[in-house]
Amino acid sequence: DAGITQSPRHKVTETGTPVTLRCHQTENHRYMYWYRQDPGHGLRLIHYSYGVKDTDKGEVSDGYSVSRSKTEDFLLTLESATSSQTSVYFCAISGSTDTQYFGPGTRLTVL
Amino acid sequence: QKEVEQDPGPLSVPEGAIVSLNCTYSNSAFQYFMWYRQYSRKGPELLMYTYSSGNKEDGRFTAQVDKSSKYISLFIRDSQPSDSATYLCALPGFGNEKLTFGTGTRLTIIP
Numbered sequence: 001d002a003g004i005t006q007s008p009r010h011k012v013t014e015t016g017t018p019v020t021l022r023c024h025q026t027e028n029h030r031y032m033y034w035y036r037q038d039p040g041h042g043l044r045l046i047h048y049s050y051g052v053k054d055t056d057k058g059e060v061s062d063g064y065s066v067s068r069s070k071t072e073d074f075l076l077t078l079e080s081a082t083s084s085q086t087s088v089y090f091c092a093i094s095g096s097t098d099t100q101y102f103g104p105g106t107r108l109t110v111l
Numbered sequence: 112q113k114e115v116e117q118d119p120g121p122l123s124v125p126e127g128a129i130v131s132l133n134c135t136y137s138n139s140a141f142q143y144f145m146w147y148r149q150y151s152r153k154g155p156e157l158l159m160y161t162y163s164s165g166n167k168e169d170g171r172f173t174a175q176v177d178k179s180s181k182y183i184s185l186f187i188r189d190s191q192p193s194d195s196a197t198y199l200c201a202l203p204g205f206g207n208e209k210l211t212f213g214t215g216t217r218l219t220i221i222p
């Protein structure tokens with residue numbers, strides 16, 4: 001998975017609790033992305049980062065925040081998890097702005 | 112209208128058959144075209160990347176782009192059970208830092 005790890009790999013949480021997902025890369029790539037994947041919707045971009053402390057919103061950013069304090073780490077936080085945020089979350093990295101390499105994914109269930 | 116449309120399938124074909132997977136797109140500004148393959152419970156992986164109209168071949172896989180019709184295809188020859196996966200088309204947008212994905216077509220090759 002191109003030097004990308006995601007943690008945790010599985011998580012079950014309750015509605016209203018905060019959740020943080022971590023993406024870690026060893027490739028020193030500039031760009032990092034968070035997607036969610038749901039049946040019928042494919043991959044949808046939540047947030048992305050184009051450098052340390054530089055982030056921007058994707059198409060489904062409501063209810064999510066991100067932080068990138070180091071090149072290798074990109075954190076996704078669900079401020080107050082809802083059942084609609086039950087999904088599979090993928091992190092991706094890119095060094096040259098087009099080809100993206102994906103992590104193994106995190107399965108999140110919000111009860 | 113979605114920027115990228117892809118038939119979600121599922122598609123089941125017998126081993127050895129030729130498979131055709133397709134996407135249509137609406138924005139003629141897209142210049143580069145990618146196909147990702149995603150095995151069950153794994154992250155997507157880049158399969159093919161093409162810049163221009165016409166065909167690009169890589170082993171049993173051929174990517175075809177028709178910019179005049181805004182139509183891209185992926186052909187798999189001599190399909191194998193190991194080709195069973197979801198195939199997603201992806202198109203880089205302006206600046207290329209973001210990808211727009213199709214919803215994916217789930218393919219099963221029957222032995």
